[in-house]
Amino acid sequence: MRELKIFSGRANPQLAKDICDFLHLDLGSIELGKFPDGENFCKIQEDVRGRDVYLIQPTCPPVNDNLLELLIMIDSCKRASAARITAVIPYYGYARQDRKDEGRVPITAKLVANLITRAGADRVLAMDLHAPQIQGFFDVPVDHLYAAPALTKYFQNQAFDPEDIVVVSPDEGSIKRAFGHSKRIGGKLAIIDKHRENAVRTQQKNIIGGPVEGKICLMFDDMISTGGSICGAAKLVHEAGAREIHLAATHGVLCGPAIKLLREAPIKSLVITNTIPLTPEKRLDSIHVLTVAPLLAEAIRRIHSNKSISQMFTTGSGIQ
Numbered sequence: 001m002r003e004l005k006i007f008s009g010r011a012n013p014q015l016a017k018d019i020c021d022f023l024h025l026d027l028g029s030i031e032l033g034k035f036p037d038g039e040n041f042c043k044i045q046e047d048v049r050g051r052d053v054y055l056i057q058p059t060c061p062p063v064n065d066n067l068l069e070l071l072i073m074i075d076s077c078k079r080a081s082a083a084r085i086t087a088v089i090p091y092y093g094y095a096r097q098d099r100k101d102e103g104r105v106p107i108t109a110k111l112v113a114n115l116i117t118r119a120g121a122d123r124v125l126a127m128d129l130h131a132p133q134i135q136g137f138f139d140v141p142v143d144h145l146y147a148a149p150a151l152t153k154y155f156q157n158q159a160f161d162p163e164d165i166v167v168v169s170p171d172e173g174s175i176k177r178a179f180g181h182s183k184r185i186g187g188k189l190a191i192i193d194k195h196r197e198n199a200v201r202t203q204q205k206n207i208i209g210g211p212v213e214g215k216i217c218l219m220f221d222d223m224i225s226t227g228g229s230i231c232g233a234a235k236l237v238h239e240a241g242a243r244e245i246h247l248a249a250t251h252g253v254l255c256g257p258a259i260k261l262l263r264e265a266p267i268k269s270l271v272i273t274n275t276i277p278l279t280p281e282k283r284l285d286s287i288h289v290l291t292v293a294p295l296l297a298e299a300i301r302r303i304h305s306n307k308s309i310s311q312m313f314t315t316g317s318g319i320q
Contacts, residue, residue, distance in 0.1 A: 023301060090127045168233065168237055227256075
C-alpha cells in the first residue's frame, strides 16, 4: 500500500479519516480554502508523483462548492504527475437530472460526468447512484457500490419476526430495491402508488400488495432529500394500520423541510449511512447512522491491488 495516497475534500473529512483508519494509512495532507474573491484554492502538500491517488469528496450540499473543489483537487493531482487518480464520490450530486423528461432541459448528470473526466479522473468509485445508467455517462471505469448489505444487516440484527414484516416500496421506481431487501430480510412486499405533481411535490394514493395492517413496515430508498415522498408514504401506511414504520436510505441529504417532516412523520426510526455528514441541526433521536467506511476502504484496497470489486458482494468482504 506504499504507493497509495488518500486525500479528502471538505465535504466529508470524517468519512475519509475512517477509511484511512480501516486501511491503516495516514490521510494525505492538503490545503483547501478560498481566495478573498471567493475562488477556490488547493495545494497538495505531499509528493504524489507516480502514486495511486484517491480523492474522497461527496458532491452533497453545498453541491456546487463541493463539486468544484473535487475538480480542482483532480487537476492539482494531474499536474503533480499522479500515476492514477480515482474520484471517490460516495454521493453523486445532480444524479436526478439523468434524462430529458421535457423540452429545453439539461442532462446535468452527464455534464458533471464530463467535467470529472475532463478534469483528469482516471476512475470513479461511487455508491448507490440514483440511476444505475449514470455509470455509462463516464468515459472512464466506474465502480458502483451498494449500501444494501449494511442496511439489511442492521434490520436483521433487530430480530424482527419475518411474519410481521412488510417491505414497502415508496414508489414504482424502488420496487427492485424493495424486492431485494424482502428476499434478504423476509416478509411480504407492498408498493405505494405515487404521482409526481412537480419537481418538489408528490402525492401518494394507494397501497398495492401487503396487507400492512398490524405489520412492521420497512421502507428503503436511495436518498431522502426534502422527505416529502417518503414521509407521505409513511403517513399512508400508518393510516392503513401499520404497527411500526422504519425508514432507511443510503444518502441522507435532508434538505429544505426534511427535518420538520421527519419529526412529524409517524415513524419509529430512520436509518441512513454516513456518505453525507449529518450536521448537528439535523440530528434527531430517531435517526441512526451506519458507516460505509469499511465498504469504501475495501473497494479502494481492491482497486489499488487490481482485484475484483464485484466479488465483495458475493463473499461479503468489507461489509461486516
